Amino acid sequence: MSKLQTKAKLIQFDAARYLGSEEAIAEYMTAVLETEDPDLLLVALNDIARAKGMALVAKEAGLGRESLYKALAPGAKPRFDTVLRVARALGVKFTARAA
Template identity: 50%
Template sequence: MTVELTKWDSADHLITKEDIAAYLEAVFEDGDSTLITHALGVVARAEGMTEVAKQTGLTRASLYKALSGDGNPEFATVLKVVQALGLKMTVAA
């Protein structure tokens, strides 16, 4: 019996702002900076990387690189991406 697998892309399932917020909340709870960076990249792809790049003032290529698993974006870049996605970053105690 052969099992056929299909490729999973989380970006295809982030439809609403609520979906995106729930996804990012779960990732931030984990606290892994590499995972957070990757998740921001997934959300940027879901929203349209070209549009996010325009809104951040970065090139598409540099945004892909910064938000890849190997990227190490500056905090200013992370904030620009969060703002471009129409989200807010908050801290709670």
């Protein structure tokens, strides 16, 4: 007799699927900024941009869609003003507090 084997089908985790509210986005960005990891910041901005729609975010940031993809790609080194324009387009504001 053979046993019937079923394989679990897992989907890859995508943070963008869980960023449907401004509160979720704010919590996500706060956690990312606390890591002080610039690469993780780009990943988070990419996740939020995908959640909101890359074409819309690119337009609001004054960038081409391809330029936005390149700026937020792993290992990219975007200019700080580009990061600020993207954050503004995403409705994200960076704040500072005493360490």
